[in-house]
Amino acid sequence: MQVLVVGLIAGSIYALIALGIALVYKATRVLNFAQAEIGTGTLYFTWWLCTRHHLPWIVGALASIAAATAIGLVFEALVIRKMMTAPRVTVTVATIGLFSFVLALELAFFAGTIYLVPPPIHPGGVRIGGVFVSWSQWLALGVVGLVALGLAAFLRYTDFGLAVQASADDPVAAQLMGTPRARISAFTWGMAGALSALAVLLIEPTVGVLSPGAFNGLFIGGLTAALVGGLNSLPGAFIGGLAVGVVEAEVKAHLSFNVIPSSNVTAMLVIVLGVLLLRPQGLLGATAGRRA
Amino acid sequence: MSAALLEVRGLRAGFGAQTILHGVDLDVPEGKVVGIFGLNGAGKSVLLKVIAGVVPAWSGSVCLAGEDVTRTSPERRVQRGMAHVPQGRQVFGSLTVEQNLRVGAYALRRRDKSRYDERLAQVYETFPKLAERRRQPAVTLSGGEQAMLAVGRALIGDPKIVLIDEPSAGLAPSVVEDLLGVLLAVRSLGLTMLLVEQNIRFGLRLSDSACLLQRGRVVYSGDTASLDQERLGTYLGVGRLLADDLTKGLGAKSTQPRRASRRKAATVSST
Amino acid sequence: MTMAEDAGVVVASRERTEKRRTRFWTDRQANVLVAALLFVALPLLTEHAMPKLLEQHHYFNLDVGVAMAVAAISLNLLLGYTGQISLGHAGLLAAGAFASGIMTSRWHASMVFGLLFAMVVGAAVAFVLGLPALRLSGLYLGIVTVIFGLAMQSSILRSSLLSGGSAGVPMFRRVWGSTMTTDNAVFLVVSLLLLLGVWLVDVNVVNTRLGRAFRTIRENEAVAAAFGIPVTRYKLLAFTISGAMAGLAGAMYGHTIGFVNNEKPFDSTMSLMLVIIVMVAGAGRRLAVVFAALLFWLFPSFIEGLHQWSYVLGAFLLMATVRTHPDGIADMLHHMRRPPRADADAADGEEELPALPQLPAPVRALESVVSLTDTPLLDVRGMSVRFGGLTAVDDVSLSVPAGSVVGLIGPNGAGKSTLFNAISGLVRTESGQISLRGKEIQDLRCDQRASLGIARSFQHVGLARDLSVRENFLLAQHQLAPYSDIEALLMLPRAARAEAEFRERADQAIAALGFEEMAHMPVRNLSGGQQRIVEIACLLVTAPELVLLDEPSAGMAPAAAENLAARLRDLRDALGRTVLLIEHNVPLVLDTCDYVYVLDAGRLIAEGAPAEIAANRSVIDAYFGAAV
Missing domain, CATH: 3.40.50.300 (P-loop containing nucleotide triphosphate hydrolases)
Structure with a gap:
């Protein structure tokens, strides 16, 4: 039971990364390999504000989200927008460039030392029915729920949100209906940045340390979740996240450390290979109704 | 008013090293329906895309209601009163019928939200089928219903001119007939339309004037009634096939469709 | 051989002399010579035979550079020719290093077997990863390999089955029995010979149906299919060859540093670095890629503290190149020297098409006309x-x-x-x-x-536009190739003979068209009419x-x-x-x-x-x- 809850909480954070990947993929057919690294880079901002300037966690967190959004927007404006007609694989390589760039900057400035970010709220937690859930886990659950619902509502009920969905269905037709293609693209990448920062902020208390590439596991989890969910389906990404979190927790709990350390990462590889073999469109992919 | 609503002058465009349009001139006067005809690869669809702003013009100009829009984005042209029924209809499959219409009204809603409800009611009145299915995802509609949705989505923004790309392509004959009724009704509203069509009979019955395109050049432009039959056949690459057959089609056009349109017009409240 | 593309109209005369030279110095002779060199030179290599030109640690750095050059050729074959992304190449290198390490340290075998084993393991791992991923679009190999790379680093390589905890595996340069060679200069010669071997295999790939298939797949899978190329099979083949080369590169690196574990030296940044090198230098350009790999790994090792910054710079360059010039710096320089010909618009359509080539009529046709009229x-x-x-x-x-x-x-x-x-x-x-x-x-x-x-053309599909006219004529004969993939890689006699025959037929067709001047131009530079006539002639080349x-x-x-x-x-x-x-x-x-x-x-x-x-x-x- 404890394992299941831990899995669900980790999974909900994977779902945030998966949502970012699915949003970008749905809108642009590009796989954003920098989805977790953007937030990792800006987490140093939180560390700097909170430990050097002793500002409250929430200020550092908001600064990190703002910075990550800015990275998304700048990347969109300087790189993505110039590659509107480029092959999608080439654009995907550009996101590998962004991934490497953020990682390289982290390595250049922060390599070798482990940084600690203060916890978002007081340590401790509450025990419900024999299952211990810490306050930061509660926070993660709450924030992920709010964000997922908020994003869903935004996409469904606002004009701009509908335009984003229409553009994902068919960018040219959406443009012919008068929706602003450039702003939709900017929104997508800005949102991807914000989701990245949020996911990293929420998983940091679980990982405990901040070092370059420390959240690679988060990216792998999110990527697997997005693939399980179907890459272009937002509900799929969410469900995929939870599923991957639970499977990961179960594997971790049942495989001895010595045979395969960090067996959860290997489990992800097996899941991905399995999904590609058996159901490459994922759980909810392609059912979302796209007429080719 | 001498200037046409849409004026295209000396338009050249293409992809890479390949020139597709070699200097096209085209006028669409207000309240008229102009049909662009030609063979596969003549450049019809590219011409429409350049006018829409999706494909850049190499040189030449596109003027909408006296304003040069050659260098503006597609969405800006929509704000200026252009609307589109894209090739293959391209309804947004994952959105519902009503959401599709809302996206079609994106520019209108930003300008004047209150007019949206009124326009929506008008579209539903014109296409009662759409009202029935307003909550269904568009992907579940039949081909004919999707065609209606695509037309409704173009009309809802109260456009000055509607660009229609191959409306009859890929539809069953009975649906084509329904669609013709719908478009004739829309035409009777006095709406300006620019139409690209492969099905010549279909296209000629809708248009007031024709523009024949061959290999990226305009080879005939003028009234459909005075269209030289022999030449039409030659330029469309069907040679001597035509004979008297098409004349019949044209003769019928001047009388019968008008009546049909008046009948249908009853269901379309005029604007 | 890649330089063949350089030969355009202007340098037709130089090209002719080049042609004569290549006839004398055939691909196969080069291959045979290298095999002989490896056979003769290796036993002669001892520490005492080595001149002491440089300090040992310089040789060490050179050894590493050469190993990474092999790794770069490996990724270039996959990414540059076939257009498939691998983001976990370090994982393949690590697999090779561990394989050779276990072979030499635990099983006391010679390094020769270690290196061979490394190639086998690298190929096998790549095959298993590629099998599910390569049936789908290029994106999925990227997903699988990025996860594979991290799984190797943080999990699989730490398994007690492989390394006994995170202790890693020692990499002995065992020559035979208990004889080891510790001299880095000796190992440099070995490394250089291996690099030469890999280089030649890569040349063979480019010069046979393999490379033509790979490059056509990169450009357009539909065109490849139209030429009769089984797309998935060839993508898998490319990744498997690439995996074998990567395994070898990993083993070379490992034997240089003498010890590998899950993080050193094959971590995920190395995978990214390799992608940067290939993309920035110029995907598909072997010389540029090898040069970039050497530069990237040698330069920082002479100047302290440069390494991190060279990575920052590399990542920045990757974004910049991909955005403005996706074919890389080598291609950019190439175009600065000779700007691509802008097609004369006016001539389009008015030009006279050449007559179709008078290729030998099919033998079968005659008999059928006679007997079964x-x-x-x-x-x-x-x-x-x-x-x-x-x-x-x-x-x-x-x-x-x-x-x-x-x-x-x-x-x-x-x-x-x-x-x-x-x-x-x-x-x-x-x-x-x-x-x-x-x-x-x-x-x-x-x-x-x-x-x-039966030969057929496809509507709107046509030719492989990135390949030259001559290569398209070779591509058209894809299905006639009588040789296996292994024969092609090693340029064994059957492959060499068949390729010579194909080239002859292609040259005949080009001469018959009178297109000699355009033979080495990418097809996309031809006018529409010229392309069409080449397309039809391509159908005829198989009689x-x-x-x-x-x-x-x-x-x-x-x-x-x-x-x-x-x-x-x-x-x-x-x-x-x-x-x-x-x-x-x-x-x-x-x-x-x-x-x-x-x-x-x-x-x-x-x-x-x-x-x-x-x-x-x-x-x-x-x-x-x-x-x-």
């Missing part, structure tokens, strides 16, 4: 093709007599292309029979039908009896189309071929064909001599749309 060359009886509920071709019968040009017309969506697909074997027929020279072929595979003498042409005049100016009609008559009159032609351009069909079939909504609605067709009422309906 009254049997049609192609006979289709009652053929139907269904997709789900849709009947695309409905009970169609037609026959094409030998030595005639037969036309197939009909409006869009009438099922003309589907009929072609059924005849050439790309789609299964539901019922009916197809016979070629009286022999039923409906149960044969596409390539088997091709070998019986088919029956040529199926799908809309050859599409996108041609009227004058060019008229010219094309004359060339099509040449096919029949001068070359003795039989043609079945799909066309939208009805005047062209009426002018060219001996007999015409009209298809509408999957059914034959008319057939007859051109004059009869022109007067047929139902044909008019089909074209103008039924009365509404």
Whole structure:
């Protein structure tokens, strides 16, 4: 039971990364390999504000989200927008460039030392029915729920949100209906940045340390979740996240450390290979109704 | 008013090293329906895309209601009163019928939200089928219903001119007939339309004037009634096939469709 | 060999001397020489035979650089030629290093076996990863490999089965028994020889059907399929070869540093670094990539503290190159030297097309004409093709007599292309029979039908536009290649002979067209009409009896189309071929064909001599749309 809850909480954070990947993929057919690294880079901002300037966690967190959004927007404006007609694989390589760039900057400035970010709220937690859930886990659950619902509502009920969905269905037709293609693209990448920062902020208390590439596991989890969910389906990404979190927790709990350390990462590889073999469109992919 | 609503002058465009349009001139006067005809690869669809702003013009100009829009984005042209029924209809499959219409009204809603409800009611009145299915995802509609949705989505923004790309392509004959009724009704509203069509009979019955395109050049432009039959056949690459057959089609056009349109017009409240 | 592309019009004379040189110094001789060198030189290498030019640690750095050059060639083969991304190449290197390490330290075997084992393991791992991923689009290999790389680093390599905890594996340079070589200079010579070997294998890949298939897949999978290339199989082959090279590179690196574990030196940043090197230097350009790899790994090792910043710079350059010049710096420099020719727009369509090449007529055709004059060359009886509920071709019968040009017309969506697909074997027929020279072929595979003498063109697909004219002629002979992949990699006699034959036939065709000046130009620089004629000539290079042409005049100016009609008559009159032609351009069909079939909504609605067709009422309906 404890394992299941831990899995669900980790999974909900994977779902945030998966949502970012699915949003970008749905809108642009590009796989954003920098989805977790953007937030990792800006987490140093939180560390700097909170430990050097002793500002409250929430200020550092908001600064990190703002910075990550800015990275998304700048990347969109300087790189993505110039590659509107480029092959999608080439654009995907550009996101590998962004991934490497953020990682390289982290390595250049922060390599070798482990940084600690203060916890978002007081340590401790509450025990419900024999299952211990810490306050930061509660926070993660709450924030992920709010964000997922908020994003869903935004996409469904606002004009701009509908335009984003229409553009994902068919960018040219959406443009012919008068929706602003450039702003939709900017929104997508800005949102991807914000989701990245949020996911990293929420998983940091679980990982405990901040070092370059420390959240690679988060990216792998999110990527697997997005693939399980179907890459272009937002509900799929969410469900995929939870599923991957639970499977990961179960594997971790049942495989001895010595045979395969960090067996959860290997489990992800097996899941991905399995999904590609058996159901490459994922759980909810392609059912979302796209007429080719 | 001498200037046409849409004026295209000396338009050249293409992809890479390949020139597709070699200097096209085209006028669409207000309240008229102009049909662009030609063979596969003549450049019809590219011409429409350049006018829409999706494909850049190499040189030449596109003027909408006296304003040069050659260098503006597609969405800006929509704000200026252009609307589109894209090739293959391209309804947004994952959105519902009503959401599709809302996206079609994106520019209108930003300008004047209150007019949206009124326009929506008008579209539903014109296409009662759409009202029935307003909550269904568009992907579940039949081909004919999707065609209606695509037309409704173009009309809802109260456009000055509607660009229609191959409306009859890929539809069953009975649906084509329904669609013709719908478009004739829309035409009777006095709406300006620019139409690209492969099905010549279909296209000629809708248009007031024709523009024949061959290999990226305009080879005939003028009234459909005075269209030289022999030449039409030659330029469309069907040679001597035509004979008297098409004349019949044209003769019928001047009388019968008008009546049909008046009948249908009853269901379309005029604007 | 890649420099062959450089030879354009201007340097035609230099090119000719080059050609003479390559004839003397054939690919195969180079391969044999290297094999001999490896055999003779290796036993002679001892520490005492090495001149002490540099300090040991300089040799050490050079050893690492050479290993990474091999790794770069490996990724270049995958990313540069085939266009598939691997983000976990470090994982493949690590697999190779661990394999060789276990071989030399735990099993006390010679490093020779270690290196071989490394290649086998690298290839095997790549095969397993690629099998599910490569059936899908290029993106999925990226996903699988990025996860694989991290799983290797944080999990698999730490397994007690492999390394005994995170202790890692020592990498002995065991020559034999307990004899080891510790001298870095000796190992540099070994490394250089291995680099040379890998280089030559890569050259062999480029010069055989493998490389042509890879590069066509990168450009357009549909074109590759049209040339008869099994796309998934070749993508998997590319990744497997790449994996073997990566395994070797990893083992070379490991034997240089003497010890590997899960993080050192093969961490995920190395994978990214390799992608940066290949993309920034120029994907598909072997020399540039090797140079960049050496530069990237050698330069920082001489200047302290540069390493991190070179990575920052590299990542920045990757974004910049991909955005502005996705073909990389080498390509940019190449274009600065010789700007790509802008096509003369005015000439488009007005130009005169050259006559089709007078290639040797098929031997089979003659005998069939003599012996079976009254049997049609192609006979289709009652053929139907269904997709789900849709009947695309409905009970169609037609026959094409030998030595005639037969036309197939009909409006869009009438099922003309589907009929072609059924005849050439790309789609299964539901019922009916197809016979070629009286022999039923409906149960044969596409390539088997091709070998019986059916060639077809594809609407809008055409040629591999990034490849040169000559390479397209070579590509057209893909299905004739009698050699296996291994023979191609090592350029064994059969492969070398076949390739020489292909080149001869390609050069014949080019000479017959009078296109010698354009032979080494990428096809995209040719005008539309020239491309079309090369496309048709490509069909002829395999000496088919029956040529199926799908809309050859599409996108041609009227004058060019008229010219094309004359060339099509040449096919029949001068070359003795039989043609079945799909066309939208009805005047062209009426002018060219001996007999015409009209298809509408999957059914034959008319057939007859051109004059009869022109007067047929139902044909008019089909074209103008039924009365509404």
